[in-house]
Amino acid sequence: MIFDTALPFSATIEPEEYFMPADPHSHGYHLPVLLSEVVEHIAPAPGKIVADCTLGGGGHSEALLQAGARVIGIDQDPEALLHASQRLACYGDLFTPVQASYHEIESVLQTLGIAHVDAILADLGVSSHQLDTPERGFSFQRDGALDMRMSPLNPVTAADLVNTASEEQLSIIFRDLGDEPAARRVAARIVRERANTPFTHTLQLAEFISTVIPKRSRIHPATRVFQALRIAVNRELEVLEAGLDAFTRAVAPGGRIALITFHSGEDRRVKHFFKDRAVEFIDRPEWPSQRKNPLYQFRLITNRAVVAGELEQRTNPRSRSAKLRVAERLTHN
Ligand SMILES: C[S@@+](CC[C@H](N)C(=O)[O-])C[C@H]1O[C@@H](n2cnc3c(N)ncnc32)[C@H](O)[C@@H]1O
Incomplete structure (x- = not known):
């Protein structure tokens, strides 16, 4: 049962993710980050099967398909799947879209009759399209229902969390997932406020947070709280931990796993996961x-x-906080 993991998880915020160009649609659905680096490390080619575990707008997938690889495109957001499926329809049978969470990759592959894939890509977090669609509730700059779910199958919205979690739980979420210095104060004020007026909309919450946290910089005072809520609603760090184990089992010997993260809580997990598994011998002082x-x-x-x-x-501000790590599954272990 992967979701029993208790919070906290620390995640230093990288606010660049929230500074999109003035016209967020100028680059379409989502501009893929580190595209040439991903292609170089995955080395897609005819006959290879790649699982793009965070399909999004399909930008990375398209580059993999152009190189002749077969791509299994996984996303938990049906809107992303619809968009990417239309974009990539011209690749015919080479592209297979699947609605699932990436930690379920093994059952996805089993259903498709694939034992292992040659490479796995995960470009974590939300897409520009998700952030920029007010009704999805991710934005503190545009009004929409306080939702923040990437998958409609997720039963818990941000409004549920904000209106029902205890003061202690909210404080832990804001501190550990958003690195919000005023976590306790914000949690206490939210709990007092919601007794009279439940939070239902993004701007309502963002404006309320602005009355609790003074503006410290050009970053909106609600930035950290919104990021923390998004990570908590989608259980992003728990899913990542389960996903890393699933990827290890799903990739073929000699195959590669490429992971792109956008905040320190994710990157730390990926870095340690690979490092802990990339040393052949361990030495401890207490061992002979x-x-x-x-x-x-x-x-x-x-x-x-x-x-x-x-x-x-310069051209894609979101890329400023992106970190790519790649590891290759050994052939003999
Ligand atoms: C940063 S975007 C990926 C963008 C994509 N690489 C592209 O080139 O357009 C992240 C995508 O991953 C999806 N996602 C996030 N967590 C997921 C999960 N646990 N399982 C499946 N998809 C997930 C989101 O719905 C979103 O569409």
């Missing part, structure tokens, strides 16, 4: 000699996270 690492399963392809170059950072 070093021992074989039972987790040894990967070769690190990127020793340090790959980040976007200057040009990409």
Whole structure:
């Protein structure tokens, strides 16, 4: 049961994610980050099967398909699947869209009769389209229902959390998932306010938070609280932990896993997951000699996270907080 993991999970915010160009639709549904780096590391080619576990607008998938690979495109958001399926229809049988959460990759592959894939890509978080669609409730700048669910199958909305979680729970969410210094104060004020007026809309919550947290910089005072709520609603860190184990089982020996993260809570998990599994022997002072690492399963392809170059950072502000890490499944473990 993966969702029993208790909060807290720490996640330093990277506010750039929230600074989209003035016309967010100028680049369409979503501009893929680190595209050439992903293609270089995954090396798509005819005969290879790649699972794009966060299909989104299909930008990464399209590059993989153009190189001749077969792509299994997974997303938990039916809107993303519809958009990407239309965009990628011209690739025919090479592209298979599937609505699922990426931690379910093994059952997705089993249903398709695929034992292992040659590479796995996950570009975590929300798409620009999701952030920019007011009705999805992710934005503190446009009014919409306080929803924030990526999947309609998720029974818990942000409004549910804000209106029913205890003061202690809210405080932990804001502190550990948003690194919000005023977490306790915001939680206490929300609990007092909601007794009279439940929170139902994004701007209502954003404006209320602005009365509790003074504006410290050009970052909107609600930025951290909104990010924390989004991560909590979608259980993003718990799903990531389950996903990393599932990816390890789903990728073929010699195959690669490429993961793009956007905040420190995610990146730390990915980094340690790969590092812990990329050493063959472990030495501890209390042991007479070093021992074989039972987790040894990967070769690190990127020793340090790959980040976007200057040009990409200038043209796509979202890329500023993106970190790509790639590891290769060993053939003999
Ligand atoms: C950053 S976007 C991916 C953008 C994509 N790489 C592209 O080129 O357009 C993240 C996508 O992952 C999806 N997503 C997030 N968590 C997921 C999960 N646990 N399972 C499946 N899809 C997920 C979101 O719905 C969103 O569409």
